[in-house]
Amino acid sequence: MEKTLEEKTSERFLDIMERIKESNKSVTTGIDEKEIKHWVTIYIMGKAYKVPADLTLMQAMEFAGYRFIRGAGCRAGFCGACATIYRKKGEYKLRTALACQTRVEDGMYLVQIPFAPAEKPVYNLDKEGGGLDVVFKHFPEVARCVSCNTCTKACPQTLEVMDCIQAILRGDFKFAAENSFDCIQCGLCSIRCPAEIIHYHLFQMVRRIHGKFGVPPEPNLEKRIKEIEEGKFNEEFEKLLKLSPEELKEIYRKREIKLD
Amino acid sequence: MKIPYYPGCTLKTSAKNLEVSALESAKVLGVELVELPRWNCCGAVFSMATDDLIHQLAPIRNLIRVQEMNEKGIVENENRVVVLCSMCFNTLKRSNMFVKEDKERLEKINNFLSDTEEPYQGNIEVIHFLELLKNDIGFDRVAEKVKKPLKNLKIAPYYGCLLLRPEEIAIDNPQSPKVLENLLEALGATVVDTQFKTRCCGSYQTVNRKELVAELAYDILNQVKISGADCVVTSCPLCMFNLDTRQEEVKKAHPEFKTIPVFYFTQLMALAFDLGESFYRFDLNYVNPKPLLSEKIF
Numbered sequence: 001m002e003k004t005l006e007e008k009t010s011e012r013f014l015d016i017m018e019r020i021k022e023s024n025k026s027v028t029t030g031i032d033e034k035e036i037k038h039w040v041t042i043y044i045m046g047k048a049y050k051v052p053a054d055l056t057l058m059q060a061m062e063f064a065g066y067r068f069i070r071g072a073g074c075r076a077g078f079c080g081a082c083a084t085i086y087r088k089k090g091e092y093k094l095r096t097a098l099a100c101q102t103r104v105e106d107g108m109y110l111v112q113i114p115f116a117p118a119e120k121p122v123y124n125l126d127k128e129g130g131g132l133d134v135v136f137k138h139f140p141e142v143a144r145c146v147s148c149n150t151c152t153k154a155c156p157q158t159l160e161v162m163d164c165i166q167a168i169l170r171g172d173f174k175f176a177a178e179n180s181f182d183c184i185q186c187g188l189c190s191i192r193c194p195a196e197i198i199h200y201h202l203f204q205m206v207r208r209i210h211g212k213f214g215v216p217p218e219p220n221l222e223k224r225i226k227e228i229e230e231g232k233f234n235e236e237f238e239k240l241l242k243l244s245p246e247e248l249k250e251i252y253r254k255r256e257i258k259l260d
Numbered sequence: 261m262k263i264p265y266y267p268g269c270t271l272k273t274s275a276k277n278l279e280v281s282a283l284e285s286a287k288v289l290g291v292e293l294v295e296l297p298r299w300n301c302c303g304a305v306f307s308m309a310t311d312d313l314i315h316q317l318a319p320i321r322n323l324i325r326v327q328e329m330n331e332k333g334i335v336e337n338e339n340r341v342v343v344l345c346s347m348c349f350n351t352l353k354r355s356n357m358f359v360k361e362d363k364e365r366l367e368k369i370n371n372f373l374s375d376t377e378e379p380y381q382g383n384i385e386v387i388h389f390l391e392l393l394k395n396d397i398g399f400d401r402v403a404e405k406v407k408k409p410l411k412n413l414k415i416a417p418y419y420g421c422l423l424l425r426p427e428e429i430a431i432d433n434p435q436s437p438k439v440l441e442n443l444l445e446a447l448g449a450t451v452v453d454t455q456f457k458t459r460c461c462g463s464y465q466t467v468n469r470k471e472l473v474a475e476l477a478y479d480i481l482n483q484v485k486i487s488g489a490d491c492v493v494t495s496c497p498l499c500m501f502n503l504d505t506r507q508e509e510v511k512k513a514h515p516e517f518k519t520i521p522v523f524y525f526t527q528l529m530a531l532a533f534d535l536g537e538s539f540y541r542f543d544l545n546y547v548n549p550k551p552l553l554s555e556k557i558f
């Protein structure tokens with residue numbers, strides 16, 4: 001009998017988890033070094049380490065003995081917590097990457113920059129409105145952009161970061177909101193920017209402004225909020241809260257995933 | 261005729277009246293100004309330091325975009341780019357000259373841009389919309405399209421500095437320019453010459469020294485009134501702001517001062533072509549020009 005889509009999805013999920021477990025073996029459990037054929041030398045904060053050749057930067061750092069308290073999150077390229085800067089052997093270019101998404105290369109020099117220091121501005125769009133003046137008030141440095149495009153080159157999500165900044169300068173929040181949508185706020189653009197723009201906070205503000213003032217209200221959202229307020233899902237929530245972790249995991253695995 | 265057009269940020273925000281009136285008037289004259297599909301800041305102010313190459317990146321990147329429009333066939337063999345904003349015109353044209361006159365500068369900039377851009381060949385020409393009107397379209401042709409001549413309107417042209425200085429990039433004689441005068445005559449208006457037409461409007465001093473700029477505006481506008489003009493016409497969004505919006509501060513400092521309308525030349529062109537309210541956008545002018553216009557034209 002042919003497998004259902006649900007079964008296929010579940011199998012694929014388990015398969016991926018198995019592969020991740022396998023590749024992390026050298027880090028998590030420690031293995032006999034004889035089993036590893038290929039090795040490279042990398043320099044973490046200037047100190048040389050011999051690490052297995054197929055690891056990601058994050059795994060390699062863990063193999064070398066680092067333990068992440070910050071600077072590691074989803075380990076799947078979505079959370080932006082493991083921003084890293086590095087140079088390759090014999091190359092002048094300073095490169096940027098997510099440590100969990102990039103593989104080690106022999107002779108690499110690297111350091112993780114898990115946080116781009118910047119004050120998080122506090123604003124109230126209900127009171128302040130969503131005009132260009134409000135954006136300039138909280139992020140005046142955006143006007144210092146010289147269009148060098150270094151931000152775009154730094155982005156591990158390959159967003160057109162500079163184009164978004166430039167769109168903001170001419171009040172085109174729609175472009176900036178839509179084109180910065182996949183920003184994971186790793187902050188690498190802001191670390192590299194010669195104008196010291198804080199792109200990731202700025203983009204978030206512009207997305208909020210666009211969501212609030214730039215697009216018509218979504219009727220389905222209003223409907224759903226009303227349903228929540230009327231308690232439509234209360235029973236379901238209570239049921240979930242009473243389940244054991246094992247039962248929850250089982251439900252999670254068997255959840256319905258609709259693929260287009 | 262299709263020709264690349266660089267707008268700049270001001271035309272998309274506070275000077276929408278300059279853009280809409282210009283684009284629609286150009287259409288009447290058979291010219292399609294095609295906005296660059298992708299563009300960034302012009303550079304805002306031309307950097308005077310000869311080794312300050314990073315501030316040339318923005319303007320040169322825009323000129324590369326014009327090159328791309330030709331490569332992609334958006335325009336055909338059109339190496340010119342039309343600019344409406346005087347500040348953008350000044351910055352783009354000077355940067356263009358800056359790299360054309362020294363190949364080493366161009367090479368350095370191209371090397372820096374080479375990760376993401378094709379090199380700038382140095383073949384683009386930056387022109388102002390007034391130059392297109394004067395040299396390509398011709399004021400005779402403009403006059404032919406006039407439906408509602410501005411015959412009772414006495415207008416004082418005001419150039420400011422950016423279209424005329426430095427001399428190497430001037431679109432006209434920097435001492436006694438005539439291009440706005442010729443255009444206004446083609447539109448049927450009466451041109452009033454004033455001795456302050458190329459005087460400084462105060463430029464960016466307006467950001468933190470409003471009162472100083474208000475005094476400059478007061479002098480310029482009084483001179484306009486003494487010369488017998490009803491209104492002022494300019495091409496520059498910054499001059500517009502300093503002469504028009506700053507009249508609020510002028511009134512505060514000089515209570516006897518009576519406001520006087522300031523127009524973009526393109527607004528008057530659109531008006532003479534009778535294109536309709538939505539292409540004049542007088543609502544964006546600080547001093548409402550409608551009372552004057554209904555008295556003199558309608």
